[in-house]
Amino acid sequence: MSSHDDNTDDKLRRRIARLEDRIDDLEEQLDEIGDDDTGSTAGSKERRPLVEKLNAGTDGSVGTDDEQDTNSDSDDDWIRPENWVDKIGVALLLVGLAFLYRWSVEHGLVTPVVRVGFGLAIGTGLGIAGWQVRDSRHRLSQILLGAASVAYYIALFSAHHFYDLIPYSVAFGAMTGVVAATFIIANNERDPALAVVAAIGGFATPLLLSSDGNIPGLMTYNAILVLGMTAIYLVHGWRIILGIVALGAWAFVGYASSAIWFAEFGELLFVNQEQPLDEIEGHEQLYTQASLLITWFCIGVVPTVRLWLRFDPQRDADEDDEQSYQVNTALLLAGASAVAGFAFTMMIWDNPAWLWTGLSVIVVAAAAAVAYRFDGDLPAKLISGYRLLATAFAVVAFAELAPDGHFITAIAALAVAVHYLAARFEDRLFAVGGHALLAPIAVYLADTAIMAG
Numbered sequence: 445m446s447s448h449d450d451n452t453d454d455k456l457r458r459r460i461a462r463l464e465d466r467i468d469d470l471e472e473q474l475d476e477i478g479d480d481d482t483g484s485t486a487g488s489k490e491r492r493p494l495v496e497k498l499n500a501g502t503d504g505s506v507g508t509d510d511e512q513d514t515n516s517d518s519d520d521d522w523i524r525p526e527n528w529v530d531k532i533g534v535a536l537l538l539v540g541l542a543f544l545y546r547w548s549v550e551h552g553l554v555t556p557v558v559r560v561g562f563g564l565a566i567g568t569g570l571g572i573a574g575w576q577v578r579d580s581r582h583r584l585s586q587i588l589l590g591a592a593s594v595a596y597y598i599a600l601f602s603a604h605h606f607y608d609l610i611p612y613s614v615a616f617g618a619m620t621g622v623v624a625a626t627f628i629i630a631n632n633e634r635d636p637a638l639a640v641v642a643a644i645g646g647f648a649t650p651l652l653l654s655s656d657g658n659i660p661g662l663m664t665y666n667a668i669l670v671l672g673m674t675a676i677y678l679v680h681g682w683r684i685i686l687g688i689v690a691l692g693a694w695a696f697v698g699y700a701s702s703a704i705w706f707a708e709f710g711e712l713l714f715v716n717q718e719q720p721l722d723e724i725e726g727h728e729q730l731y732t733q734a735s736l737l738i739t740w741f742c743i744g745v746v747p748t749v750r751l752w753l754r755f756d757p758q759r760d761a762d763e764d765d766e767q768s769y770q771v772n773t774a775l776l777l778a779g780a781s782a783v784a785g786f787a788f789t790m791m792i793w794d795n796p797a798w799l800w801t802g803l804s805v806i807v808v809a810a811a812a813a814v815a816y817r818f819d820g821d822l823p824a825k826l827i828s829g830y831r832l833l834a835t836a837f838a839v840v841a842f843a844e845l846a847p848d849g850h851f852i853t854a855i856a857a858l859a860v861a862v863h864y865l866a867a868r869f870e871d872r873l874f875a876v877g878g879h880a881l882l883a884p885i886a887v888y889l890a891d892t893a894i895m896a897g
Contacts, residue, residue, distance in 0.1 A: 575589070643685055678746065750770075
């Protein structure tokens, strides 16, 4: 029998073993349900076969009310007409209130204080209504609670930005409180839609409210927000939250890094110009670098850690869509975060040669260590990605370390090492990286031949 047939038989045996384990788990759960339903007389009644119980579960006769409610709240419910009626009804209500509000403002019937109070009252009403129907109409509850957060957010922003009714510190604190409350409700209700609203609001707050160049404050806020959102991702695994925090957090870090870099050329952007440049610059560098490290850890490392904690070595990632998505997410964010962290750190500290080399070597060592230590404990595709990441930053390091005229020689040696390791670990994806290293060598040789001719 060929090795291919042996691998196929091994996969079939693993699948059968997993199916048997799942059937055992289902039987235990159904036995517990049967015990709850029959009470003290359960022992005197003959239990139905597993298939009959499963069939009974499909028509609703088996399972708790909570389970039935959960099943009725699947993702497919979003396309059902009755749920669109809910959404359209809430939208029409908000549009009607907006027109009433605009009419009253145009006719001078309300003062700025009343306008803000009106917005807060709408938010309170929507929040109470959403909380009341959270068990019976979960989708409608999501819409109402999300609309309540938006109403509070707009009212507080208007009170500061348009009417000057509250100072910056109060507006920032209140809007941040709305974001925190929305996150808490989203976590308790396991509601990713509310978490998305809170995440967008969290990153929008410092953009809507001018921070007056307070980069240390912005970086502190960014670090807190990233830590909180990452904790929610760890618990629930909502990838959309991870995507939002990746875009928002790296945008904030890039914003601050650009300010520091431009300051080197006398164009002090986004900072308080009343303070001395040297004091501002040194103060901001430390805060920005600290926030960068926290952002890098939460976005670049935590997804891999979460996958490691939940990884099942007997399950093929290609056979599990959810696991495959998690692998792709962790791989993308690990690589992107390494590149972003490297680039922004170079901007913060004015691109010294020693930092370029040191960061490259650190990334190479860290990625190689993960690939070596967790080989077999993480999906093979993710391990290949870390090997490729180490290879890419090895090229970056050679750009600075290789003596003049010997960069191509260093790349050639690296390509040989990559091919050797790829063959040793039987890693085809890693071998592709080795082939890619041959491209600049071929270009160099061709250019040399043309110049010589």
